[in-house]
Amino acid sequence: MVSRRSFLAAAGAVTGAAALSPLSPVSPLTSAAAAVGVSLPVKLANNSGYDTVYAYISGTDSSGWPVFVSANGALNRLPNPSSAVTPIADYSIALGASGSAAKTVTLTDYIISGRIYFSVGKKLQFFVNPGTVPGVVQPALTSADPNWSTNWTFCEFTFNSANLYANISYVDMVALPIAMSSTGSGGTQTVSPLPAGALASIASGLQTQHASDGAPWDRLVVTDSSGGVLRVMAPAHSPVDFGGYWNDYLNRVWSHYATTPLTINGQGSIGSYTGTVSGNAIVFSGLNTNGVPFTKPSAVDIFGCASGPLYNSGGDARGAIAARLAAAINRSSLLVSGGNNNPDGVTPAQYYTDPITNHYARLVHKYASIGYAFPYDDVGPTGAAPVDGHIQDGAPTSWSITLGAGGTGGGSGGGSGAVSAYSTIQAESFSAQSGTTTEGCSDTGGGSDVGYIGNGDWLKFSSVDFGSASPKQFIARLASGAAAGVSGAVQVRLDSTTGTKIAEINFASSGGWQTWQTVPANIIASATGVHDVYLVFSSGSGADFTNINWFTFTS
Structure with missing residues (x-):
């Protein structure tokens, strides 16, 4: 298991989004040649609902010198300034309007301790301090930072001769959602974004917690001038001391x-x-x-x-x-x-x-299917699956990063707004629903599931991309504590609650509402291209009959 802390240490960085501190130098170097044969297409997609979005690719080169990548893929080694806190040149990469085609930037050299930032509405400001190796001053989680009122987010990565390792973490904050996918020797890997509405739910939960215990959980919520939530900070970055809370x-x-x-x-x-x-x-x-x-x-x-x-x-x-x-x-x-x-x-x-607990972490895991909420959130029972959101590939051929809750970007057939049918789709990431409730989940990985499901309930998942060939199986992670004789069907339908049924699972009690089983069903009607997927629940009983944690399709 690799925590965000150990990932950054391995990558050679000591900074976080919370502090105005430079990227850590590894060793000084007067020049650096591009790595021979390096070529990694990086697809940057905007599915955020905002039409003015900028991306930034930053980090250090293999020598430890700070760099930014231009839209044409050029690696720009930062000059060493003569005075402190010097603004960095504009290396923003303008993305198209929400839902438009992804912008591809091809990396032709390795980047260590990297970050990909996204900002909405206006550009981010970066600065550099002089030194034996110059230090980059990154956006910080303090109201004195010039980027404080800007809506921004980031993911972390290292791309070196050993592998691509990319990570989405909530150790510093929860903000605009990011999804990722990669292809390469490890096959297709995906990381699901924070579900739509989760940021607002986490913010609301912290405000409710403050009203309950008086601790400054509400001060972790950062809003814009109209009251909209920009981000929720982890309590390690609270502007108010929690004092004797513990x-x-x-x-x-x-x-x-x-x-x-x-x-x-x-x-x-x-x-x-x-x-x-x-x-x-x-x-x-x-x-x-x-x-x-x-x-x-x-x-x-x-x-x-x-x-x-x-x-x-x-x-x-x-x-x-x-x-x-x-x-x-x-x-x-x-x-x-x-x-x-x-x-x-x-x-x-x-x-x-x-x-008395870390209620920020509690709420992150309630509303986010994956992602660390504090530095050692990778710790768990021996053999347990990690709960972080990362991809790792020793020979990557492509990497896609999407801003927004609608998909991993760059997929075949679906454009940047589609989510792959062959990724693990968390049940709580639905775009619409009827009759169900999201709840805490004790299945491997924690997070949330969708429960209290009975006859006539349904979940909608927008823009699911099946590609050019139909899948062979539908697989769902289900649990049930229904009484004897109570059972029901999980129907998979396309484009509406009465659309073409492509699969069905009949399910009864598994022994408990958190006793999980992975249940497959054969595809009975072809599905290609991009469709809205509806899970429609049918039962002859008026009682609830199932919970669902996630589902996927296999080819």
Whole structure:
């Protein structure tokens, strides 16, 4: 599992979107030649609903020198300025109107610690500071930043001789949704965007949480002059200190583990360590804490996972235990059943159940199907699937990034607005529905599912691209706690609730509303090109009969 923190460390960067700090230099170099034979078409698509959108491709070259890529693919090494905070030349890449064809920029050299930014309505401002290697000042999550009122978002990537690794993360913020897809030696890989309406739902949830407990969750919501939500910041970037928010929870944890052993599995080759509270610290037998005891962390320590007792100083055992302790505190999973054996003894359904918890992370996972919400969100039970949104390919042949909730861009037949039928389509990413409810999901990967589904309910998924050849199977991830004798059908129809039926699954109780099964069904009518897909639910009973987490098609 690769967290956003370890991804950036591996890529050689130490900066985040939250701080006005430069891209980290690796080594100075006076000139750099393009890598021989490098050619990666990058398709930048606008499916945001906005018609004025700009993209930026930034990072460092293989020597560690900061670069921006022009619309023609040229790699521009930044000059070293003579004075501090010098504006960078305009390297914006103007995209077409929403729904128009993708803009292709071909990378002809490697880029390390890269970011692709999108901005809506106006261009972003970047600056550079002088140094042995100049440092780029990126957009920051502070009201003093000149980009504060601009609607912007980003994804991260490294493209080197080993692979393309690209990542969508909510560690810093939730903003405009981004979708990605790639082709290459790893086949076709996709990352689904934040579902339509999720940003507003997360913002509303934080405002409700503030009204409930008085903590400054509402201050994480950034709005424009008309009250529209621009972004929601992670609590590590809160403009208001959370102060003693965690004190009651930590007091209960420290009291409990004064007499009960706590075991934390460092995983991999690290192994497990067991300890109890001694004095004011949790002392793990046999663990070298490098002089930094596991005392009660502050709110800054917990949300940022980068200071105090939760600081991960490297790839040693203490760092591994610190990361898992940080994750357990953010999720408030130390006092639940099995919490004395973290992370293996706790399931995702038990995360965020204490009133004192990281409610930003709780809401991100409620409304987003994938994506880390804090730096060590990759920590989970041994063998669990990662919950991040990344693609990785050792020999990529194309990479598409789409701004907006409508697809991965650049797909065959569907244009930039279509989502591939052969990607994993999260049920909660519907564009319209009737009769259903989105709820928290304890299936692998967490996130949300669509539940309370009964006769006559339906879900609509706009612009699903089947390509030029019809699929052979429809596959859905379903769960049911329906009573004996209650069952129903999941019908797949094209373009309307009464359109051509191309597949059907008949489903009864799986043993629980969160007991998930992957169920296939053969395609019974051809589907090619782009269609709106409707999941129509039919049952002879008036009772709910199924939940659905995701679905896909196979060729």
